[in-house]
Amino acid sequence: AQTVTQSQPEMSVQEAETVTLSCTYDTSENNYYLFWYKQPPSRQMILVIRQEAYKQQNATENRFSVNFQKAAKSFSLKISDSQLGDTAMYFCAFMKLGSNTGKLIFGQGTTLQVKP
C-alpha cells in the first residue's frame, strides 16, 4: 500500500520570502503522479502543481516548484516570493497510474501561515 508523509504540521514564512514544504512517500509502483494541493480557509481544494514520475525534470508553476527525488521518494514544494494569499493548508498526494485516475492518497497536510 502507498503512504504519504508530511512531517511538518505547521510552518510560517515572512511575506516575500521562500519556504519549502516536505513530503515523502512510499510505493512499489514505478508509474505514478504526485501532486500538491492547496486548501485555503474556504476549504476548496486547489491543484498547485503536479509531477509525473517518469519525468526527471522538476515541475514548476510560476512561484511554485518541486524538488522530485524519485530514488529517495521525496517530493518537496518550494514557494518563492510568498504572498499573503498563499496562507493555506497544503497537501501532498500520490496517485497510481491506471483505471482509478483521481484516486489520491493524501499526506496529513502542512498548515502554512504567511506573515506580513
Add this chain to the structure above:
Amino acid sequence: SQTIHQWPATLVQPVGSPLSLECTVEGTSNPNLYWYRQAAGRGLQLLFYSVGIGQISSEVPQNLSASRPQDRQFILSSKKLLLSDSGFYLCAGGGTGNPEAFFGQGTRLTVV
C-alpha cells in the same frame, strides 16, 4: 470545464438521524467519483469510489454507504449517524483525460 456541485455546504444533524449528501458532475461524462472525509486538522481519507453506475468500492469499514444511481450523481448516506461521523466531506472526480482530480466545495457535517 469539469465542475462538481456538492450540497449542502454545512449540516448539523443529531446522533441517530439519517444522512444523504449529494454530489453531481458537470462538463464531463463517465467520470471516476470519490468521497473523501477530512477530520479536523487532518488529511483526507478516501471513503468510497465509483468507476461507473452502480459500481461502488469501499476503502474503509464504517457507518456510511455510497451509491451512484446515475453517471454524474454520487450519494453518500447513513441510516444512523454517529458522533464520529462529524467532519468535512469532499466529493471528487477524475479519469476524464487529466490526471488530477477535481473537487467539490465540500460539506461540513457536525453530528450533535
